[in-house]
Amino acid sequence: DAGVIQSPRHEVTEMGQEVTLRCKPISGHNSLFWYRQTMMRGLELLIYFNNNVPIDDSGMPEDRFSAKMPNASFSTLKIQPSEPRDSAVYFCASTPGGGAGYTFGSGTRLTVV
Protein backbone atom coordinates (compact mmCIF):
# COMPACT_ATOMS: atom_id res chain seq x y z
CA ASP A 1 0.00 0.00 0.00
CA ALA A 2 1.64 3.23 -1.17
CA GLY A 3 -0.52 5.39 1.05
CA VAL A 4 -2.02 8.70 -0.01
CA ILE A 5 0.09 10.16 -2.79
CA GLN A 6 0.32 13.89 -3.35
CA SER A 7 2.11 15.82 -6.05
CA PRO A 8 4.05 17.96 -6.34
CA ARG A 9 5.88 17.93 -2.99
CA HIS A 10 6.92 21.53 -3.42
CA GLU A 11 5.53 24.25 -5.62
CA VAL A 12 6.83 27.79 -6.02
CA THR A 13 4.78 30.07 -8.20
CA GLU A 14 4.29 33.74 -8.89
CA MET A 15 1.27 35.63 -7.71
CA GLY A 16 -1.55 35.44 -10.23
CA GLN A 17 -0.58 32.07 -11.62
CA GLU A 18 -2.79 29.01 -11.54
CA VAL A 19 -1.72 26.21 -9.21
CA THR A 20 -3.00 22.63 -9.32
CA LEU A 21 -2.36 20.19 -6.52
CA ARG A 22 -2.99 16.48 -7.02
CA CYS A 23 -3.96 13.61 -4.78
CA LYS A 24 -4.37 9.87 -5.15
CA PRO A 25 -6.20 8.36 -2.17
CA ILE A 26 -5.78 4.85 -0.88
CA SER A 27 -7.69 2.34 -2.95
CA GLY A 28 -10.98 1.47 -1.27
CA HIS A 29 -11.17 4.65 0.79
CA ASN A 30 -14.43 6.33 -0.10
CA SER A 31 -13.81 9.64 1.67
CA LEU A 32 -11.22 12.23 0.68
CA PHE A 33 -10.27 15.49 2.34
CA TRP A 34 -8.16 18.51 1.52
CA TYR A 35 -6.59 20.34 4.45
CA ARG A 36 -4.43 23.45 4.66
CA GLN A 37 -1.82 23.90 7.37
CA THR A 38 -0.31 27.24 8.36
CA MET A 39 1.49 28.42 11.45
CA MET A 40 -1.18 30.97 12.18
CA ARG A 41 -4.29 28.85 11.69
CA GLY A 42 -3.12 25.28 12.14
CA LEU A 43 -4.94 22.60 10.17
CA GLU A 44 -8.10 23.67 8.36
CA LEU A 45 -10.48 21.44 6.46
CA LEU A 46 -11.04 22.88 3.01
CA ILE A 47 -13.32 20.31 1.39
CA TYR A 48 -14.64 16.80 1.93
CA PHE A 49 -15.65 14.30 -0.76
CA ASN A 50 -17.61 11.12 -0.18
CA ASN A 51 -17.86 8.64 -3.05
CA ASN A 52 -16.41 11.32 -5.34
CA VAL A 53 -19.14 13.82 -4.46
CA PRO A 54 -18.30 17.08 -2.65
CA ILE A 55 -20.20 16.99 0.63
CA ASP A 56 -18.82 19.96 2.51
CA ASP A 57 -16.87 22.77 0.89
CA SER A 58 -17.56 25.35 3.57
CA GLY A 59 -13.86 25.56 4.36
CA MET A 60 -12.85 26.66 0.89
CA PRO A 61 -11.60 30.19 1.51
CA GLU A 62 -12.95 31.86 -1.59
CA ASP A 63 -13.90 31.41 -5.21
CA ARG A 64 -10.27 31.27 -6.24
CA PHE A 65 -10.18 27.78 -4.78
CA SER A 66 -11.84 24.83 -6.49
CA ALA A 67 -11.60 21.07 -6.05
CA LYS A 68 -12.65 18.14 -8.16
CA MET A 69 -12.76 14.39 -7.81
CA PRO A 70 -13.48 12.95 -11.25
CA ASN A 71 -13.06 9.35 -10.04
CA ALA A 72 -12.31 7.34 -6.91
CA SER A 73 -8.57 7.43 -7.44
CA PHE A 74 -7.84 11.08 -8.17
CA SER A 75 -8.57 14.55 -6.87
CA THR A 76 -7.28 18.02 -7.62
CA LEU A 77 -7.23 21.28 -5.72
CA LYS A 78 -6.84 24.33 -7.91
CA ILE A 79 -6.08 27.91 -6.97
CA GLN A 80 -6.61 30.52 -9.64
CA PRO A 81 -5.28 33.16 -9.37
CA SER A 82 -2.86 32.38 -6.57
CA GLU A 83 -1.90 34.96 -3.94
CA PRO A 84 0.98 35.11 -1.43
CA ARG A 85 -1.43 34.46 1.45
CA ASP A 86 -2.17 31.05 -0.09
CA SER A 87 1.32 29.93 0.87
CA ALA A 88 0.88 26.90 3.12
CA VAL A 89 1.20 23.14 3.22
CA TYR A 90 -1.77 21.45 1.63
CA PHE A 91 -2.61 17.93 2.77
CA CYS A 92 -4.84 15.35 1.23
CA ALA A 93 -6.26 12.60 3.43
CA SER A 94 -8.51 9.61 2.90
CA THR A 95 -10.42 7.18 5.07
CA PRO A 96 -12.64 4.16 4.55
CA GLY A 97 -15.02 5.62 7.16
CA GLY A 98 -16.66 3.75 10.01
CA GLY A 99 -14.57 5.41 12.68
CA ALA A 100 -11.26 4.46 11.11
CA GLY A 101 -8.54 7.04 11.29
CA TYR A 102 -7.46 9.15 8.39
CA THR A 103 -4.37 8.54 6.29
CA PHE A 104 -2.64 11.73 5.29
CA GLY A 105 -0.38 12.31 2.34
CA SER A 106 3.01 13.94 2.74
CA GLY A 107 1.63 17.28 1.66
CA THR A 108 2.42 19.90 -0.95
CA ARG A 109 4.33 22.91 0.27
CA LEU A 110 3.08 25.85 -1.76
CA THR A 111 4.94 29.13 -1.88
CA VAL A 112 3.42 32.02 -3.80
CA VAL A 113 5.81 34.91 -4.38
Add this chain to the structure above:
Amino acid sequence: AQSVTQLDSHVSVSEGTPVLLRCNYSSSYSPSLFWYVQHPNKGLQLLLKYTSAATLVKGINGFEAEFKKSETSFHLTKPSAHMSDAAEYFCVVSDRDNDYKLSFGAGTTVTVRA
Protein backbone atom coordinates in the same frame (compact mmCIF):
# COMPACT_ATOMS: atom_id res chain seq x y z
CA ALA B 1 -19.49 21.82 19.09
CA GLN B 2 -16.54 19.77 20.18
CA SER B 3 -12.99 20.96 20.60
CA VAL B 4 -9.67 19.92 22.08
CA THR B 5 -7.11 21.85 24.06
CA GLN B 6 -3.51 20.74 24.18
CA LEU B 7 -2.15 22.09 27.40
CA ASP B 8 1.50 22.29 26.40
CA SER B 9 2.80 23.84 23.21
CA HIS B 10 6.27 22.39 23.78
CA VAL B 11 7.58 19.46 25.80
CA SER B 12 11.24 18.62 26.23
CA VAL B 13 12.37 15.28 27.64
CA SER B 14 15.56 13.32 27.97
CA GLU B 15 15.97 10.13 25.98
CA GLY B 16 14.80 7.17 28.03
CA THR B 17 12.47 9.18 30.28
CA PRO B 18 8.65 9.18 30.17
CA VAL B 19 6.68 11.44 27.86
CA LEU B 20 3.33 12.97 28.80
CA LEU B 21 1.32 15.07 26.36
CA ARG B 22 -1.86 16.51 27.79
CA CYS B 23 -5.15 16.95 25.98
CA ASN B 24 -8.55 18.00 27.26
CA TYR B 25 -11.65 17.78 25.15
CA SER B 26 -14.97 19.50 25.15
CA SER B 27 -17.95 17.59 23.83
CA SER B 28 -21.60 17.21 24.63
CA TYR B 29 -21.42 13.47 24.03
CA SER B 30 -18.89 10.68 24.12
CA PRO B 31 -16.47 11.66 21.42
CA SER B 32 -14.10 9.84 19.11
CA LEU B 33 -10.57 10.96 19.91
CA PHE B 34 -7.31 10.52 18.08
CA TRP B 35 -3.64 11.31 18.44
CA TYR B 36 -1.61 12.05 15.33
CA VAL B 37 2.12 12.63 14.98
CA GLN B 38 3.78 14.81 12.37
CA HIS B 39 7.49 14.53 11.77
CA PRO B 40 9.24 17.44 10.05
CA ASN B 41 8.19 17.85 6.42
CA LYS B 42 5.93 14.83 6.65
CA GLY B 43 2.21 14.19 6.71
CA LEU B 44 0.26 13.30 9.82
CA GLN B 45 0.37 9.70 11.00
CA LEU B 46 -2.28 8.12 13.20
CA LEU B 47 -0.84 7.01 16.54
CA LEU B 48 -4.02 5.73 18.17
CA LYS B 49 -7.76 6.27 18.43
CA TYR B 50 -10.50 6.01 21.03
CA THR B 51 -14.01 5.14 19.87
CA SER B 52 -15.88 4.22 23.07
CA ALA B 53 -14.35 0.80 23.56
CA ALA B 54 -11.55 0.28 26.10
CA THR B 55 -10.58 3.48 27.88
CA LEU B 56 -6.88 2.65 27.71
CA VAL B 57 -5.82 2.71 24.10
CA LYS B 58 -2.52 1.36 22.87
CA GLY B 59 -1.01 2.77 19.74
CA ILE B 60 2.05 2.42 17.61
CA ASN B 61 5.64 3.00 18.70
CA GLY B 62 4.89 2.32 22.37
CA PHE B 63 2.43 5.18 22.84
CA GLU B 64 -0.81 4.84 24.74
CA ALA B 65 -3.59 7.15 25.85
CA GLU B 66 -6.27 6.94 28.50
CA PHE B 67 -9.75 8.32 28.05
CA LYS B 68 -11.04 9.80 31.32
CA LYS B 69 -14.58 11.02 31.01
CA SER B 70 -14.67 12.49 34.51
CA GLU B 71 -11.68 14.67 33.67
CA THR B 72 -12.54 15.16 29.98
CA SER B 73 -8.97 14.21 29.21
CA PHE B 74 -7.15 12.05 26.70
CA HIS B 75 -3.49 12.31 27.63
CA LEU B 76 -0.82 10.60 25.56
CA THR B 77 2.06 8.80 27.26
CA LYS B 78 5.13 6.76 26.47
CA PRO B 79 7.27 5.14 29.17
CA SER B 80 10.62 5.79 27.52
CA ALA B 81 11.29 8.47 24.91
CA HIS B 82 13.41 7.77 21.88
CA MET B 83 15.18 10.31 19.72
CA SER B 84 12.85 9.40 16.86
CA ASP B 85 9.88 10.60 18.93
CA ALA B 86 10.89 14.21 18.30
CA ALA B 87 7.93 15.55 16.32
CA GLU B 88 4.70 17.50 16.64
CA TYR B 89 1.71 15.74 18.15
CA PHE B 90 -1.92 16.61 17.57
CA CYS B 91 -4.90 15.66 19.68
CA VAL B 92 -8.03 15.42 17.52
CA VAL B 93 -11.74 15.00 18.14
CA SER B 94 -14.36 14.10 15.57
CA ASP B 95 -17.88 15.42 15.34
CA ARG B 96 -20.21 12.54 16.19
CA ASP B 97 -23.01 13.86 13.95
CA ASN B 98 -20.63 14.58 11.11
CA ASP B 99 -17.80 12.24 11.84
CA TYR B 100 -15.75 13.48 8.93
CA LYS B 101 -15.22 16.79 10.70
CA LEU B 102 -12.06 16.69 12.75
CA SER B 103 -11.11 19.40 15.23
CA PHE B 104 -7.37 19.57 15.71
CA GLY B 105 -5.58 20.82 18.77
CA ALA B 106 -2.87 23.42 18.33
CA GLY B 107 -0.19 20.78 18.58
CA THR B 108 2.59 19.94 21.03
CA THR B 109 6.16 19.97 19.82
CA VAL B 110 8.30 17.31 21.47
CA THR B 111 12.06 17.58 21.62
CA VAL B 112 14.18 14.74 22.93
CA ARG B 113 17.55 15.45 24.51
CA ALA B 114 20.34 12.92 24.20
